[in-house]
Amino acid sequence: MSDVEHTLSIIKPDAVERNLEKNIKKIFFDKGFKIVNEKKIQIEKNEAERFYKVHETKPFYNDLCSYLSSGPIIVMVLEKKNAVLDNRKLMGATNPKDADEGTIRAKYGISIDKNSVHGSDSVENAKIEIDFFFKD
Ligand code: UDP
Ligand code: MG
Helix, strand or coil: CCCCCEEEEEECCHHCCCHHHHHHHHHHHCCCCEEEEEEEEEEEEEHHHHHHHHCCCCCCCCHHHHHHCCCCCCEEEEEEECHHHHHHHHHHCCHHHHHHHHHHHHHHHCCCCCCCCCCCCHHHHHHHHHHHHHHH
């Protein structure tokens, strides 16, 4: 039986800017995630708007999309058994103040908006998000 999953992870601009790529990848490796695809890119604001469309009615939508497109990001496909949920656990809560000790956001997040990483929230959304960045 195989329940190996893939999930999309993004190292956001605040973390790339602080040179945290290696540290964050080490956390993933140590927890048994494999990076099976990755690229460093900078996206346009309209691409960020498409990526975060689910949040388009939220008050933070405009700032969120400006922010995600404000600098280089690293998008990665992570592979592991239960990758989607395990990555969410490893990331910690959206607001770094609420994130459990040892999580990526507790360690590196600056604020609710500059929270260092993105991770897909369901297997279904992981497929959509991986296609968004990696379908050619
Ligand atoms: N966000 C924000 N203000 C909020 C809630 C969310 O700036 O009040 C940003 C934050 O960067 C978060 C992203 O919007 O990571 C997407 O929000 P979501 O609720 O999906 O959180 P996540 O899945 O990233 O934990
Ligand atoms: Mg989310």
